[in-house]
Amino acid sequence: MLVDNPPQGFLRIDFDRGLPDPTFNSHVGPLYAKRGEKGTADEFVLGFRVRPHMCNPAGGLHGGMMMTVADLVGTMGAGTLAGIRKFLPTVNMTFDFVAPAKVGDWVEGRAELVRVTRSLIFSTIYLTVGEEKILRASAIAKIPSGEGPAFGKARLERTPA
Amino acid sequence: MSNVPPDFRELTEATGFAAANGPWFEKIENGRAIRGFRPGPQHANALGIVHGGMLAAFLDSAMGTAVWHVLKRRAVTIRLSIDYLGPGRLGEWLQAEGEVVGHDEHMAQVRGRLYGPRHDVLASVGSFALLSRHRTVNVRS
Numbered sequence: 092m093l094v095d096n097p098p099q100g101f102l103r104i105d106f107d108r109g110l111p112d113p114t115f116n117s118h119v120g121p122l123y124a125k126r127g128e129k130g131t132a133d134e135f136v137l138g139f140r141v142r143p144h145m146c147n148p149a150g151g152l153h154g155g156m157m158m159t160v161a162d163l164v165g166t167m168g169a170g171t172l173a174g175i176r177k178f179l180p181t182v183n184m185t186f187d188f189v190a191p192a193k194v195g196d197w198v199e200g201r202a203e204l205v206r207v208t209r210s211l212i213f214s215t216i217y218l219t220v221g222e223e224k225i226l227r228a229s230a231i232a233k234i235p236s237g238e239g240p241a242f243g244k245a246r247l248e249r250t251p252a
Numbered sequence: 253m254s255n256v257p258p259d260f261r262e263l264t265e266a267t268g269f270a271a272a273n274g275p276w277f278e279k280i281e282n283g284r285a286i287r288g289f290r291p292g293p294q295h296a297n298a299l300g301i302v303h304g305g306m307l308a309a310f311l312d313s314a315m316g317t318a319v320w321h322v323l324k325r326r327a328v329t330i331r332l333s334i335d336y337l338g339p340g341r342l343g344e345w346l347q348a349e350g351e352v353v354g355h356d357e358h359m360a361q362v363r364g365r366l367y368g369p370r371h372d373v374l375a376s377v378g379s380f381a382l383l384s385r386h387r388t389v390n391v392r393s
Contacts, residue, residue, distance in 0.1 A: 112293035115303035119273070146268035153269035154329050155309020162305045181304045185333035 152192035165230030264326030318350030327380035
């Protein structure tokens with residue numbers, strides 16, 4: 092049994108509070124988040140330990156898993172940095188797969204806001220293993236007008252992972 | 253498997269991420285590979301539509317398969333740009349396919365499309381690095 096053993100400060104994200112079935116984010120996970128000091132690169136960090144069910148036939152982290160996590164960083168993460176707690180639909184993402192990752196690696200994802208308009212958030216996203224970048228993504232997410240649904244029911248579990 | 257359109261076969265050789273998020277299906281039509289799947293609750297996001305990451309993963313797989321069918325070369329994705337045009341709905345049969353629009357000895361450019369019964373869901377363009385003809389993909393257990 093693989094234990095995720097997340098680094099200090101990471102809490103598991105519970106995406107499905109009150110939902111009858113686990114949704115995709117739970118199905119591919121578990122995923123963790125860390126909240127750091129406002130204005131720093133660590134203000135919002137997504138993290139996960141690479142497990143076999145996230146991998147491709149060659150035994151490396153599947154590109155689909157990288158894109159899934161980058162998509163979350165570009166919506167939930169960039170939205171958090173912009174102070175928006177709505178569900179932000181993705182409009183475009185461009186992914187560059189710069190390096191592989193393997194089972195057991197701890198992967199982190201961070202967003203950098205490029206520009207926030209009334210209706211769009213432009214961000215740059217990196218997934219990293221330690222100091223090494225494994226994925227660069229450029230994301231555009233839409234900010235829905237009006238109230239819109241909140242970002243699901245995702246909450247950070249306060250119990251230790 | 254019921255609920256699968258005719259001529260599609262299940263990709264039973266899937267492992268890891270593809271197996272965990274399947275079943276995925278494929279048919280070959282006029283030399284083109286078309287992939288399909290029917291999303292369920294495990295593919296949903298918080299809005300109850302198919303998660304963008306799942307759609308991206310599925311389209312990527314169909315585009316990589318197109319390279320294999322046209323060029324007979326294994327390929328890895330280097331860059332993928334995806335426009336999200338409309339929602340993928342749970343329970344609807346979704347299909348994805350790729351078209352190789354250009355290539356040289358090292359790279360292939362592929363246009364991709366993912367669509368439901370009535371509307372386009374994703375449009376994309378990608379660059380794939382072609383692996384050496386002599387290299388076998390090292391499959392770890």
